Amino acid sequence: MSAAFEKVAIIGLGYVGLPTAATIAARGIQVLGVDVREDVVGRVNDGGTHIIEPDLDIIVHSVVSTGKLRAIATPEPADAFVVAVPTPASREHKPDMRAVEQALTAVAPVLARGNLVIIESTSPVGTTRQAAEQLRGLRPDLSFPDLAPERADVMMAYCPERILPGNTLRELTDNDRLVGGLDQRSAERAEALYATFVKGTIHRTDAATAELVKLTENAFRDVNIAFANELSLICEASGIDVWQVIRLANMHPRVNILDPGPGVGGHCIPVDPWFIVDQQPKLARLIRTAREVNRTKQEHVADRIQRTASRFRDPRIALLGLTYKPNVDDLRESPAVAVAEKLIAAKAGQLFLVEPHLSGLPSRFNGKPGVHWSDLGEAIMEADIVALLVAHDQFRKIDRRLLTEKILIDTIGLLR
Numbered sequence: 001m002s003a004a005f006e007k008v009a010i011i012g013l014g015y016v017g018l019p020t021a022a023t024i025a026a027r028g029i030q031v032l033g034v035d036v037r038e039d040v041v042g043r044v045n046d047g048g049t050h051i052i053e054p055d056l057d058i059i060v061h062s063v064v065s066t067g068k069l070r071a072i073a074t075p076e077p078a079d080a081f082v083v084a085v086p087t088p089a090s091r092e093h094k095p096d097m098r099a100v101e102q103a104l105t106a107v108a109p110v111l112a113r114g115n116l117v118i119i120e121s122t123s124p125v126g127t128t129r130q131a132a133e134q135l136r137g138l139r140p141d142l143s144f145p146d147l148a149p150e151r152a153d154v155m156m157a158y159c160p161e162r163i164l165p166g167n168t169l170r171e172l173t174d175n176d177r178l179v180g181g182l183d184q185r186s187a188e189r190a191e192a193l194y195a196t197f198v199k200g201t202i203h204r205t206d207a208a209t210a211e212l213v214k215l216t217e218n219a220f221r222d223v224n225i226a227f228a229n230e231l232s233l234i235c236e237a238s239g240i241d242v243w244q245v246i247r248l249a250n251m252h253p254r255v256n257i258l259d260p261g262p263g264v265g266g267h268c269i270p271v272d273p274w275f276i277v278d279q280q281p282k283l284a285r286l287i288r289t290a291r292e293v294n295r296t297k298q299e300h301v302a303d304r305i306q307r308t309a310s311r312f313r314d315p316r317i318a319l320l321g322l323t324y325k326p327n328v329d330d331l332r333e334s335p336a337v338a339v340a341e342k343l344i345a346a347k348a349g350q351l352f353l354v355e356p357h358l359s360g361l362p363s364r365f366n367g368k369p370g371v372h373w374s375d376l377g378e379a380i381m382e383a384d385i386v387a388l389l390v391a392h393d394q395f396r397k398i399d400r401r402l403l404t405e406k407i408l409i410d411t412i413g414l415l416r
């Protein structure tokens with residue numbers, strides 16, 4: 001086994017894969033970026049990016065022009081293969097692992113002795129072991145570490161990603177990293193790969209532990225946000241200001257309650273806890289309940305707006321913010337979008353949608369009756385009800401005097 005990595009293939013060039021590919025290429029290692037989408041392959045080979053992430057375009061342009069990063073549609077031989085493809089949940093909240101399985105099927109024909117296969121996609125416990133079984137079925141001529149620990153032809157590890165979109169390039173290198181090997185030798189080899197670009201500490205463990213750690217991190221966030229969201233419902237029913245309760249409770253030296261909001265969005269926190277619930281339905285009671293509390297919070301917000309609107313003959317409602325979190329343009333699993341859709345379905349009134357991080361009305365709202373794309377000033381002027389859904393910086397500067405004649409539903413406590 002050679003210590004150096006001459007060529008690394010990254011399978012899946014999305015929010016995780018492309019920054020990882022570019023970062024490794026910037027260290028002088030030859031990187032093959034593999035993606036099933038032709039447009040993505042073409043865009044990267046032109047030195048461009050299809051995702052918005054600060055400075056990513058600069059680094060991709062640089063490593064493509066020096067020939068260190070090349071995008072392709074089908075894997076070619078390499079020393080290491082890193083799988084970073086999507087792992088969504090189905091409607092029934094079951095992990096959809098088809099992209100991982102397809103990626104491994106595509107890698108199998110070019111696998112060789114001494115290779116390292118890493119899964120970075122967020123995955124249920126046991127995925128790396130199953131991946132070894134799948135590869136063995138496709139390549140019976142090779143041995144894998146689940147059945148041949150410390151002496152397998154191919155090494156395999158699970159190495160979860162913890163980046164925060166918007167700060168990906170810095171977090172890719174600065175965050176601590178977890179490498180979970182199917183055996184010790186695989187963990188050491190994976191550590192050697194990450195050591196080429198990670199400045200944070202690299203922690204070695206086994207694959208199943210690493211798989212569960214990733215899910216645990218997001219389930220922890222979900223449970224803690226659910227506590228704040230449940231408290232906000234209790235306070236609302238009791239006529240008590242939840243923000244004051246939290247501020248005062250947090251003066252206790254060992255209490256740190258998070259901020260409530262209209263729900264939980266993004267493609268990780270609302271999805272990953274289900275992977276634990278799916279595997280341990282009888283045991284994961286708190287984790288399941290947290291998911292339900294956070295999901296039903298968005299319904300509660302929509303109901304509250306609708307109830308308020310029903311007091312008007314021709315209700316006009318401004319919804320401030322559509323993205324899943326402040327100061328980004330990402331709508332994935334956004335509670336604000338869910339609130340808007342519920343109000344549209346209920347024909348709650350004229351809706352004035354405001355989203356300063358998008359250039360136009362998202363296509364899902366095109367042609368919906370009573371939906372208007374507005375700027376902040378117009379929406380506030382037109383509306384009877386102003387619902388604050390996302391804590392964008394722009395909304396902090398709202399002139400409170402404009403709201404004196406309005407009913408304000410501040411789900412994030414921004415203007416408290």
Ligand SMILES: NC(=O)c1ccc[n+]([C@@H]2O[C@H](COP(=O)([O-])OP(=O)(O)OC[C@H]3O[C@@H](n4cnc5c(N)ncnc54)[C@H](O)[C@@H]3O)[C@@H](O)[C@H]2O)c1
Nearest residue numbers: 012013014015016035036084085087099102103121122161
């Ligand atoms: N985005 C994040 O902040 C983040 C953070 C931590 C973990 N994750 C996890 O990382 C994984 C990837 O997430 P992402 O946000 O980068 O996804 P993404 O949707 O941005 O990108 C995935 C890419 O994989 C490609 N792809 C799909 N199937 C493929 C296949 N069989 N072969 C090659 N390419 C294929 C897609 O075309 C797409 O370009 C997921 O499991 C996600 O949960 C994401």
